[in-house]
Amino acid sequence: MSRLQVVSGKGGTGKTTVAAALALALADEGKRTLLVEVEGRQGIAQLFGTEALPYEERKIATAPGGGEVYALAIDAEQALLDYLQMFYKLGSAGRALRKIGAIDFATTIAPGLRDVLLTGKACEAVRRKDKKGAFLYDHVVMDAPPTGRITRFLNVNDEMAGLAKIGPIHNQAQAVMRVLKSAETAVHLVTLLEEMPVQETADGIAELRAAGLPVGRVIVNMVRPEVLDxxxxxxxxxxxxxxxxxxxxxxxxxxxxxxxxxxxxxxxxxxxxxxxxERHALEQEQRAVLGELDLPVAELPLLPEDMDLTGLYELATELRKQGLS
Structure with missing residues (x-):
């Protein structure tokens, strides 16, 4: 399994729920997983019933077999402070920049910079090692932006490396893209068995492939049970x-x-x-479209109640059964 699992999908398909269930599935049997949020919606905290996540890695769940799930809500401003300290040793000067609003101004006038910081922080977590030289996290799962902008979001460091020809910014951008375009990464797209989400999934896969980004699986969420043969x-x-x-x-x-x-x-x-x-026929048509994408397809059931921790564990079990662990 790739160490960085990126989960995207059209709005309303349940990508945050799938990302959380995937983190639980990957943390099975003693492994440690980091679940990363980049959109500032605090969706992970709501799913796990915890307080709003700060800009720090916090344990939020224990998986079957003793595995652990940590979560991090990446804040672009805090990530920029980390970046300034890492490469320019600004320390208190960086904090002063934040107080006068310079950091917020920079991320606002250069929207691509925000994505650079978010992807960079996630890839840093993928590469981070402990004192013994082992990876701190077995897997990092990113609850990523929707399908419509996932390719640009992940590919922004390629553009940054082209703009900054030398120096730490260039080197950092290249290091991030080495992770994102390698076998260490898999981008999964979540969809429903409906025409618009399936079409957007197909378009997203084509864009990802054209950009040289590694596509993982299609995950069909909220599949209704078949009551008639x-x-x-x-x-x-x-x-x-x-x-x-x-x-x-x-x-x-x-x-x-x-x-x-x-x-x-x-x-x-x-x-x-x-x-x-009629609905069954339409769903079979969409399954046929997904089958033409030449990718593994996993299906998750429509759960009868509002999503809670019990539901997340059920979905994690389904993902493990289908090889996503």
């Missing part, structure tokens, strides 16, 4: 109205006579069956 679907499309009424009557739901309880239930049941058959 192919034969039952065919029957639902052709079964006579009267036959359904007789079956309901024989099941004890009132007489099949016209206007009876069984008779009144027929039309709603047949309508529901027709809607299910």
């Amino acid at each position: 192919a034969a039952e679907l065919d029957l639902a499309r052709t079964v006579p109205h009267t036959a359904v009424a007789r079956a309901l009557s024989s099941a004890g739901l009132g007489g099949a006579r016209r206007g009876g309880q069984a008779e009144r239930l027929v039309d709603p049941l047949l309508t529901q069956a027709a809607e299910y058959a």
Whole structure:
């Protein structure tokens, strides 16, 4: 498994939930995972039921087998202070720049700089080692920006390396891109079995491949269970109205006579069956589109309740079963 797992997806597909479940799955059996947030939404804190995450790595969960999940909400201003201290030894001068608003001004007038800082901090966590020379984290999972801007977000250091031909900025940008374009990284795209998310996923994969960024898997989220098999679907499309009424009557739901309880239930049941058959056909079409992308596809079920820690552990178990651990 790649050590940096980037999770993106169209808004509304549940990419933050999938990223959190993936971090739990990767932390199985004693491993240590860092879950990174870069959009400032505090979605990770909400999922795990913790206070808002500060700009520090904090343990938020224990995975089966004793593994640990840490989380970090990367703040661009704090990351820039780290950067200034690391390469220019500014120390208190860097903090003074923040007080007068210079850092916020810099990240505002140069939006690409913010992405440079965010990706740089994540890659620093990937490369960081302890005193014994072992990697501090077995995996880093990034809850990344949506599919529409993921390629530009990850590729921004390539542009920065081209602008700064020499010096620490150039070297740092190149070091980040060596991680992002290597086998150490995998970019997963989360989608639903719906036309727009699937099309955006296909477009995102094409952009990532064109930029030379490593694509991992497509993760289909919130998959509804199949309640009818192919034969039952065919029957639902052709079964006579009267036959359904007789079956309901024989099941004890009132007489099949016209206007009876069984008779009144027929039309709603047949309508529901027709809607299910239509949705099933559309989902199969989208599965076929995903199959043409030449990537592994994982599917996660639609959970019946609002997402909580129990649900995250369920999804993590599903990801492990499907080889994402």
